[in-house]
Amino acid sequence: MTLLKRGLSRRRVLQTGVAGIIGTGVAPLMFTKGAWAQEFCNNPSGDTVTFGLNLPLTGAYAEEGADEQKAYELAVQHLNGEGDGGLISVLTPTALKGNGILGKKVAFVTSDSQTKADVARAGATRMIERDGAIMVTGGSSSAEAIAVQGLCQEMGVIFMAGLTHSNDTTGKDKRRYGFRHFFNAYQSGIGLGPVLGQEYGTDRRAYHLTADYTWGWTQEESMKAATEALGWQTVEAVRTPLGAADFSQYLTPVLNSGADVLILNHYGNDMVNSLTQAVQFGMRDRQANGKNFEIVVPLFSELMAKGAGANIKGIYGTSNWHWNLQDPGTIAFTKSFGAAYGAPPSQAAHTAYVQALLYADACERAGTFYPPEVIKALEGHEFDGMGNGPTLYRAEDHQCIKNVLVVQGNDNPTSEYDVLNIVQEVPRDTVAYDPTIFGGDLGPAEPAPMC
Amino acid sequence: MRVMSRNDLLLFVGFTVVVLAMPIWLHPFGAAYPDLLQRFMIFGIFAVGFNILFGLTGYLSFGHAAFFGVGSYAAVWSFKLLSLDAIPALIFAVVVSGLFSLIIGYVSLRRSGIYFSILTLAFAQMSYNLAYSVLTPITNGETGLQLTLGDPRSLDVAMGVSTVGQPVPTLLGQSLGGFAGFYFCAGFLILAFFIAQRITNSPFGMMLKGIKSNQTRMNYTGFNTKPYTLAAFVISGMYAGLAGALLAVTDPLAGAERMQWTASGEVVLMTILGGAGTLVGPVIGAWLIKYFENIFSAINDNILRGFWSFLPEGADNVMVTISSKFVGEGWFLTLGLLFVLVVVFLPGGIMEGVRRIAHLFDRKPKDKPGKAAPRPQPAE
Numbered sequence: 001m002t003l004l005k006r007g008l009s010r011r012r013v014l015q016t017g018v019a020g021i022i023g024t025g026v027a028p029l030m031f032t033k034g035a036w037a038q039e040f041c042n043n044p045s046g047d048t049v050t051f052g053l054n055l056p057l058t059g060a061y062a063e064e065g066a067d068e069q070k071a072y073e074l075a076v077q078h079l080n081g082e083g084d085g086g087l088i089s090v091l092t093p094t095a096l097k098g099n100g101i102l103g104k105k106v107a108f109v110t111s112d113s114q115t116k117a118d119v120a121r122a123g124a125t126r127m128i129e130r131d132g133a134i135m136v137t138g139g140s141s142s143a144e145a146i147a148v149q150g151l152c153q154e155m156g157v158i159f160m161a162g163l164t165h166s167n168d169t170t171g172k173d174k175r176r177y178g179f180r181h182f183f184n185a186y187q188s189g190i191g192l193g194p195v196l197g198q199e200y201g202t203d204r205r206a207y208h209l210t211a212d213y214t215w216g217w218t219q220e221e222s223m224k225a226a227t228e229a230l231g232w233q234t235v236e237a238v239r240t241p242l243g244a245a246d247f248s249q250y251l252t253p254v255l256n257s258g259a260d261v262l263i264l265n266h267y268g269n270d271m272v273n274s275l276t277q278a279v280q281f282g283m284r285d286r287q288a289n290g291k292n293f294e295i296v297v298p299l300f301s302e303l304m305a306k307g308a309g310a311n312i313k314g315i316y317g318t319s320n321w322h323w324n325l326q327d328p329g330t331i332a333f334t335k336s337f338g339a340a341y342g343a344p345p346s347q348a349a350h351t352a353y354v355q356a357l358l359y360a361d362a363c364e365r366a367g368t369f370y371p372p373e374v375i376k377a378l379e380g381h382e383f384d385g386m387g388n389g390p391t392l393y394r395a396e397d398h399q400c401i402k403n404v405l406v407v408q409g410n411d412n413p414t415s416e417y418d419v420l421n422i423v424q425e426v427p428r429d430t431v432a433y434d435p436t437i438f439g440g441d442l443g444p445a446e447p448a449p450m451c
Numbered sequence: 452m453r454v455m456s457r458n459d460l461l462l463f464v465g466f467t468v469v470v471l472a473m474p475i476w477l478h479p480f481g482a483a484y485p486d487l488l489q490r491f492m493i494f495g496i497f498a499v500g501f502n503i504l505f506g507l508t509g510y511l512s513f514g515h516a517a518f519f520g521v522g523s524y525a526a527v528w529s530f531k532l533l534s535l536d537a538i539p540a541l542i543f544a545v546v547v548s549g550l551f552s553l554i555i556g557y558v559s560l561r562r563s564g565i566y567f568s569i570l571t572l573a574f575a576q577m578s579y580n581l582a583y584s585v586l587t588p589i590t591n592g593e594t595g596l597q598l599t600l601g602d603p604r605s606l607d608v609a610m611g612v613s614t615v616g617q618p619v620p621t622l623l624g625q626s627l628g629g630f631a632g633f634y635f636c637a638g639f640l641i642l643a644f645f646i647a648q649r650i651t652n653s654p655f656g657m658m659l660k661g662i663k664s665n666q667t668r669m670n671y672t673g674f675n676t677k678p679y680t681l682a683a684f685v686i687s688g689m690y691a692g693l694a695g696a697l698l699a700v701t702d703p704l705a706g707a708e709r710m711q712w713t714a715s716g717e718v719v720l721m722t723i724l725g726g727a728g729t730l731v732g733p734v735i736g737a738w739l740i741k742y743f744e745n746i747f748s749a750i751n752d753n754i755l756r757g758f759w760s761f762l763p764e765g766a767d768n769v770m771v772t773i774s775s776k777f778v779g780e781g782w783f784l785t786l787g788l789l790f791v792l793v794v795v796f797l798p799g800g801i802m803e804g805v806r807r808i809a810h811l812f813d814r815k816p817k818d819k820p821g822k823a824a825p826r827p828q829p830a831e
Contacts, residue, residue, distance in 0.1 A: 058780050110751055112780055117595045118706040122486065125702070126745060129629070130484035143594045147704055150597050153617040154628070173597070175617070212584050213593030239584060242593050441600050443617055 040370055040447050041156045042132045049101055049369065051076065051108040051356065052133030054124050054148060056140050059115025060243040061163075061268040063303050064140040064348040068162050070341050071349035072108060072138070075356035078336075079106045086336045087357060090329045090385040095364035102363060109133060115140070115243070117147035124148045128157050134369055135160060135359055140268070140348055141242075142166030142215035149178035156447025158371050160355040163348045165267070165299050167218035170399035171438025176445050177371065179378055179393065181358065181400045182351045185219035186433060188298045188318040189226035191404040191426040195316060197230040200261065200294055204230075207259035208237035209250055209274060211266050219265045223298050227263075235259040240266070240274075247274040251281050260288035263296045271297060272307035279311040300407050302346045305419035312409035312419060319405040320347045321387055322422055329387035344417050354386045358393070372445040389428065396435035398442070404431045459648060466644055466731065470637050474630065480742070485629040487745050489701045491738050492636035493694045496643045498721040498733035500690020503647055505719070506728035507656060508683050509663035513568045513715050514555070514575025518688040520582060520710030522548045522695025524589070527596045527705045530620055534606035535598075537622045537635070537700045541693065548692020549685055556684035560677065563666065575715050582707040595706035620700045632701045639697060640734075643690060648730055650686070659683055691718075720786075724793055726800025735801055740786065747782035751775075 044050070053072050056065035078086040081098035088096045100106050109131040111123030120139060127133040136152055137160040139145045145164035152159035153175040161169060161180040165188070170180050206227055210216040216239065224234050235257050240250050251274070254262055262283060266274050278284075278295060286293040297304075300317030323334040323344040333353065337345040345353070362377040363369055379395035391402040406424040413419050455463065469476075473491065477483040482491075501515050525547040529540035559570040582590040590596055598618045607613075612624075620627055627635055650656045661669050662676050669676050699705055708714070717740060725736025755774055759767040777785045797803045 110749070112748055116706065116708050117593070117704065118708050121702060121704055122490070122745070123749075125486035126484065126749065129486050130481070143706075147595055147597070147706075150617065150704065151702070154619050168594075173599070212587075241584060443600060 042128065042134050044104055044132075044134055044369060047104055048107045049104040050127075050131060050133050051106060052124060052127030052131065052136040053108050053110045054113050054120055054127070054136055054138040054144070055110060055162075056115040056120075056144070057112040059113075060270050061115045061140040063307070064163055064268060064301070064346065065113075065115075065138075067303060067346045067349040068138055068140065068352040069110065071337065071345060071353040072356055074337060074340055075353045076106045076108055079356070079360050084336050084339070087329055087333055087353070087386060090332050091357060091361065091383060092385045093383065094361060096357070096361050097364070101360045102367070102369070106360070113139060113144055115144070117141075117143040120144040121147045121151050124151055124159075125155075128152075128155055133157065137355055137359070138162040138352065139164060141213070142169055142218075143213045145169050145178070145180075146173045146214060149173070149175045152177045153443055156371055158359065158374060160359050162352050162355065164215070165219065166215035167222065167438055168214050168440075170397040170435075171218075172440040173214075174397050174438075174440045174442055176375060176398075176442040179355070179358075179398045181355050181391075182347075183318075183320050183402070183404050183431070184399065185215070185222040185298070186438075187404050187431040188219065189222035190431050190433070191318050191406050191424075192223075192296070192298055192316065193226035193230060195406050195424060196227065196296065199316065201291075202231040204232045204261050204291075204294075205235050205259045205289065206232050206261045206263050206296075207235045207254050207257055208263045208265060209247070209254075210237055210239050211242050211270055212239040213242055215267070216265045219298055220263075223263055223265065223296075227261075232261070240270075242270065244270065245273060247277050248281075250274075251278055251283075254278075254283070255281065255286075258289070260291050261294045261296060263298065265298060267299055267301075268304065269307070271304050275308050275311050275315075284311075300420065301348065302344070302417065302419060303348070305409060306416060313411050315409045316423070317407055319407045319420070321350045322347065322405055322407065322420060323350075324418075324420075324422065325387060325405075327385075327387060327389070329385045333387060350387060357386075358383070371447055375445050389425075391428075394435060397438075397440070399435070401432045402428050404428075455648075455652075459652065462730070463645060463648060466734075467641050470640060471634075473637075474633070480746070482742055482746060485633050486701075487741065488630075488633040489636050489697075490741050490745070492633065492640045493697045493701070494718075494721065494737040494741050495640045495734040496636075496697065497691055497694035497718055498725070498737040499640075499643050499647045499730075500687045500694065501718045502722050502727060502730075502733040503650060503659075503690065504683050504687035505722055506733070507651065507659035507663060508680055510560070510563065510680060510684070511568045511719065512559075512571040512684070512687070513712070513719065514559075514571035514573075514578075515687070515691050515718050516710050516712070516714035517555070517575040517578040518548045518552050518691035519695040519698075519714065519718075520578065520705070520707070521551050522692030523699045523705035523709060524582070524596060524695075525692070526696035526699035527598070527703060528589075530598055530604075530618070530699070530703055531596075531602040532605060534604060534610075535612075535618055535621050536606075537620050537627060539606065540620065540700060541696045544692050544696030544699075545689050548695065549689040552685050552688025552692075553681070556681050556688065560680050560684060572712060572715070575710065576712055579707060579710040579712070582710055590705070590707060593707060595704050598703045618703075620703055627700055636697050636701065639693065643693070644730065644734070651730060655679070655682070720790060722800075724790060724800055726802030729800070729802040732800050732802040739789075739801075743782055743786050743789075747778050747785055748780070750778035752779075 055069050077083040080100050109127050113120035113123050124136050135158045140163035142164040145161045149159050159178045167184050167186050208220050210220040220237050264274050283293050297317040300319050305312045334344050362374045366373040366377040378393050381393045384390045388402040391400050394401050404426045405422050407420045408423050410419050410421050474483045504510055522544040525544040526540040529543040533539050555574045658679050721736035721740050722733040726732025755771045759770040
């Protein structure tokens with residue numbers, strides 16, 4: 001390294017330095033000069049409007065993500081007037097015309113969120129910044145939903161949450177730009193509590209296994225509150241990492257704990273694995289404290305029930321929706337989803353589909369894509385026909401208030417999809433609660449001057 | 452004022468220009484959007500820092516993501532407790548990750564070779580598990596640490612600054628979203644690159660290279676190598692902390708998964724793919740991997756169908772089916788193949804490829820290093 005013969009002159013250094021400073025100072029202006037041309041983030045200027053679908057295609061909730069994607073594709077077809085129109089004809093009141101949204105065709109971009117909050121956020125940013133998504137939707141983990149919702153609040157882009165069941169999504173971490181159609185853990189507790197009391201009595205000792213993140217925490221809390229109100233005791237609540245394939249180390253202590261009910265606050269593959277292993281441990285054939293040992297899965301879905309096979313028989317849980325309901329909305333959705341993909345839709349698919357339609361409907365009613373107006377159109381909106389009975393998008397916390405289903409694993413399934421029986425449809429007045437109990441603050445509707 | 456050799460200066464200026472012009476030349480590749488550009492910068496810093504340890508001393512750390520994560524958490528806590536300004540957050544994060552790496556380095560550097568790698572891996576995995584499930588009051592576990600309206604932010608309160616709406620990190624009141632965030636990070640990458648260049652060419656850097664080629668001989672000649680390796684380890688940990696803090700600045704959320712062993716492995720891949728021991732190599736490796744992760748993983752069947760549509764009916768479907776295995780969720784497959792190809796045919800990473808190409812054009816004037824080739828130092 002002896003190439004240097006003489007140093008730089010002071011003049012050279014100054015010249016280069018000044019040029020560099022001016023260059024770095026001016027260059028950014030080139031890219032921000034267009035920022036004020038649109039009055040809000042990703043105002044659709046062409047004849048299409050883009051949805052950003054943020055879906056877990058890998059990870060513990062991959063199956064739900066794949067089903068959501070099918071539902072979104074179906075929703076986009078129906079919004080554009082293709083296919084059989086699905087739920088557009090049964091939504092009341094409706095402003096949808098089946099010609100896109102406000103005359104613009106609906107397109108979509110996707111991103112794999114890997115069931116990780118970090119990745120979900122990066123994916124959502126990409127779809128907003130590069131692909132010009134006007135709205136982000138999807139996700140099947142509450143951690144993802146909360147992370148993306150915070151981002152969307154920053155960027156001024158509406159987030160229509162997919163499958164997220166944590167109380168925090170519309171509680172402590174609620175955001176003005178985030179909306180949830182799915183029910184939550186607190187409502188599961190209110191719905192499931194009385195049924196458990198009726199079936200298993202009031203003198204029980206419960207052991208919780210809980211997925212270690214926001215959803216698991218709040219569901220454990222809600223289930224504890226609901227069961228302890230019945231007179232049950234909570235022996236212990238153990239946290240398990242999300243995506244653990246082997247739960248045996250968490251299940252062994254249950255056997256000697258003196259508990260006679262195991263409550264699995266798990267979802268997706270985690271629940272399939274933990275339930276299957278619990279059954280392999282012989283828990284369902286056990287007697288404890290002179291009673292039959294029981295397992296409860298507070299949040300149930302068809303996909304999980306299918307995955308767990310015969311192990312699910314007779315187990316109680318709650319669901320947001322089930323394809324076997326007999327209202328016109330459910331029948332129409334099951335029919336058009338079945339025709340397209342050859343299988344009945346899961347509750348994840350249903351909530352995804354409904355969210356896409358509700359957003360489109362809100363834009364039509366607002367007459368603009370300007371987020372604050374769309375938010376106003378969604379807040380306090382009362383609608384019917386989407387398969388859950390009359391539903392209210394509550395303005396205080398952006399939580400949909402509707403009926404909750406208590407379901408039980410089917411003892412005699414007639415087909416591989418007929419895995420759950422609806423035990424009870426808990427009316428929405430029963431599961432409504434005071435939105436202030438979880439705290440949190442929605443924040444302002446005015447979009448931030450970024451994006 | 453013999454500050455830098457002409458080649459080094461050329462390299463530095465060239466690097467600066469390439470980095471600052473990224474929004475322009477990355478446009479045709481579909482990567483010129485702020486979030487990805489920010490990631491290019493941040494992981495570039497991470498890789499440059501990792502190279503100071505691995506490239507110069509030859510100590511292969513498998514736990515660098517721990518420092519990255521610690522930097523992120525420290526920065527987010529600074530946003531929550533002190534101020535939304537980026538400067539205190541960065542300082543705080545670099546100091547915390549420096550201390551953290553001092554402790555881990557002090558223990559791990561008692562061994563070398565594979566034992567050192569395993570020790571760092573073990574520490575990183577411990578940190579990950581602590582962040583994931585033990586220290587949840589500090590890290591918020593899997594959910595990730597986020598800013599909320601109700602944070603104390605004592606410095607901001609004392610200064611009378613109030614935020615409206617969702618709090619976002621700022622720089623002296625300027626928002627750091629979008630391209631502003633990119634240029635902020637780009638400034639740090641250039642600075643980080645400059646410091647790395649200076650370290651490489653300093654006597655300290657020579658010492659580190661000596662340790663890499665033969666530590667025993669260094670010891671016999673009377674040098675105590677331990678302080679040198681520890682210093683390199685801490686510097687490299689501080690780089691990682693800076694990168695982690697910048698990630699929190701551009702996107703104020705800290706999740707435990709960025710401390711996972713896969714994240715540690717990623718930075719090793721970046722460095723080896725680009726060329727360990729070179730200055731530019733790790734940065735190129737980081738850009739390439741982040742590009743694959745963000746662009747290839749977002750390609751779906753529809754895009755492929757459009758790409759292959761020039762083929763006759765039937766043939767395009769076959770091509771879509773084949774190529775769809777390599778994009779979307781299968782982007783790891785493409786990256787793996789690329790990695791295998793590079794390691795087999797270019798053991799010195801992409802920089803070796805650049806050097807070979809430069810060598811082809813450089814036959815006539817013998818033994819003179821090509822000006823165009825950004826090659827500051829031989830790998831060994």
